[in-house]
Amino acid sequence: MTQEYRIEHDLIGEVAVPVEALHGVHTQQALENFQLSGHPIHEKLIRAFGTVKLACARTNRGLGAWQGDDAKAEAIERACGELADGRLSEHIVVDRLQGGAGTSANMNVNEVLANRALEILGEPHGAYARVSPLDDINLHQSTNDTFPTALRLAAIGLLHDLEAQVLALQEAFQAKEKEFAHVVKVGRTQYQDAVLTTLGREMGAYAEALSRDRWRIYKCEERLRVVNLGGTAIGTGFAAPRQYIFRVVDELRELTGIGFARAENLTEATQNADVFVEVSGILKACAASLLKICSDLRLLSSGPEAGLGEIRLPKRQAGSSIMPGKVNPVIPEAVSQVAMLVMGHDSTIAVAVAAGSLELNPFLPLIAACLLDSLAFLARGCETLRRHCVEGIEADEERCRAHVEASSAVATALVPEIGYDAACEVVRRARDSGRSVRDTAVAEGVLSAEQFDELLSAEAVCRLGSPQLPGRGTEE
Numbered sequence: 001m002t003q004e005y006r007i008e009h010d011l012i013g014e015v016a017v018p019v020e021a022l023h024g025v026h027t028q029q030a031l032e033n034f035q036l037s038g039h040p041i042h043e044k045l046i047r048a049f050g051t052v053k054l055a056c057a058r059t060n061r062g063l064g065a066w067q068g069d070d071a072k073a074e075a076i077e078r079a080c081g082e083l084a085d086g087r088l089s090e091h092i093v094v095d096r097l098q099g100g101a102g103t104s105a106n107m108n109v110n111e112v113l114a115n116r117a118l119e120i121l122g123e124p125h126g127a128y129a130r131v132s133p134l135d136d137i138n139l140h141q142s143t144n145d146t147f148p149t150a151l152r153l154a155a156i157g158l159l160h161d162l163e164a165q166v167l168a169l170q171e172a173f174q175a176k177e178k179e180f181a182h183v184v185k186v187g188r189t190q191y192q193d194a195v196l197t198t199l200g201r202e203m204g205a206y207a208e209a210l211s212r213d214r215w216r217i218y219k220c221e222e223r224l225r226v227v228n229l230g231g232t233a234i235g236t237g238f239a240a241p242r243q244y245i246f247r248v249v250d251e252l253r254e255l256t257g258i259g260f261a262r263a264e265n266l267t268e269a270t271q272n273a274d275v276f277v278e279v280s281g282i283l284k285a286c287a288a289s290l291l292k293i294c295s296d297l298r299l300l301s302s303g304p305e306a307g308l309g310e311i312r313l314p315k316r317q318a319g320s321s322i323m324p325g326k327v328n329p330v331i332p333e334a335v336s337q338v339a340m341l342v343m344g345h346d347s348t349i350a351v352a353v354a355a356g357s358l359e360l361n362p363f364l365p366l367i368a369a370c371l372l373d374s375l376a377f378l379a380r381g382c383e384t385l386r387r388h389c390v391e392g393i394e395a396d397e398e399r400c401r402a403h404v405e406a407s408s409a410v411a412t413a414l415v416p417e418i419g420y421d422a423a424c425e426v427v428r429r430a431r432d433s434g435r436s437v438r439d440t441a442v443a444e445g446v447l448s449a450e451q452f453d454e455l456l457s458a459e460a461v462c463r464l465g466s467p468q469l470p471g472r473g474t475e476e
Helices: 025-033 043-062 070-084 103-120 133-137 143-179 199-224 242-256 266-271 274-300 330-354 364-388 397-406 409-418 420-433 437-443 449-455 458-462
Strands: 005-009 014-018 184-189 192-198
Touching: 005 025, 014 025, 025 103, 043 070, 043 103, 043 143, 043 242, 043 364, 070 103, 070 133, 103 133, 103 143, 143 199, 143 242, 143 266, 143 274, 143 364, 184 199, 184 397, 192 199, 192 409, 192 458, 199 274, 274 330, 274 364, 330 364, 397 409, 409 420, 409 437, 409 449, 420 437, 437 449
Parallel strands: none
Antiparallel strands: 005 014, 184 192
């Protein structure tokens, strides 16, 4: 079947565009120029663009644009709403990595909205005398204020998703904290036996770290609510009526329910993108927490026969094509890679922000790609870790008990009762005799069996400090 084309014009010249395409000449040029990542811009950014364009259209209509042509105004607003709802996403086709500070993305959006509005009006694609991508859809706008505003809106939506997943993961570890509260085990520092703790307390520490991440994620939304919408090209509001500049952010706030505010200094807000470094740093902190947790889960479940083996992770899939019976900790491994990628994205964002020049940062498409991917990856990583790993963790209580009995960490638990030197002597004699520390202490009358077991109870090893001062009795 022969492809039919329509001819459109831009500054460069004539370009053939498929007749049925909702995009136009600017998008067609971008498709030829930018074949880099192989991926279109993020779905959330596409939808956010639709919302931003709708806020602009409503503001313009309220100020008298398209007066006497309600059908045109309604068609434009309807098209914007469809883009915001995700019904036109397949037509936003430009590569996420592009030159021009996002101009190709903005023009792809403008052309799709114009041609969709033309469809609604019963007009053919490309009839821009009726609805223009530039004079109507982009009225009183620039890429330089709509793209970063849409990016902020998209990021806030993804932040909400991430916060929910971090909270769910935190709660999963809190459940394990209660479930394993009675399981006494060896605590380790520098991979060496240290003092006794409980498996529940370890799980609780992970939950507390995630709680901090959740709070940071919640608070960093505030940094993204300040937008430069209305500043047009370089923050001066060039070509936009003053009343439009004053109203458009209010319209966006009403549409989204998010407390957006116009930047006090629109020029500064257009020049600088450091807020994205700040937000990315918070995501890197969350990634660091995830990587540490995943590393610990892999270590605690290692072996299982020849490693620590203190916990059992859910078996998700066979682990080897050559080693029978091997099951790998694939979920923590996968989520670790998410964390590593987010850390890499953070470095890229910092470089891209620092490379901004004079009145604009030309690398916003790269910043957007890295930031939105990091948000989405982290949310999916937290969900995957929770659903496929943490909720199914089991304690190997017998293995934990065997480690406790075999470890010199047991002696540390005796120090508050018998003193450091006496505890060292018990360990020495236990090693010389080949007996356990417990058997040695009880057999030689250093402690009764009841006293020894009390010092190694879950309550005792989790107690904050010692209940008494040496030589002074119980502290009041």
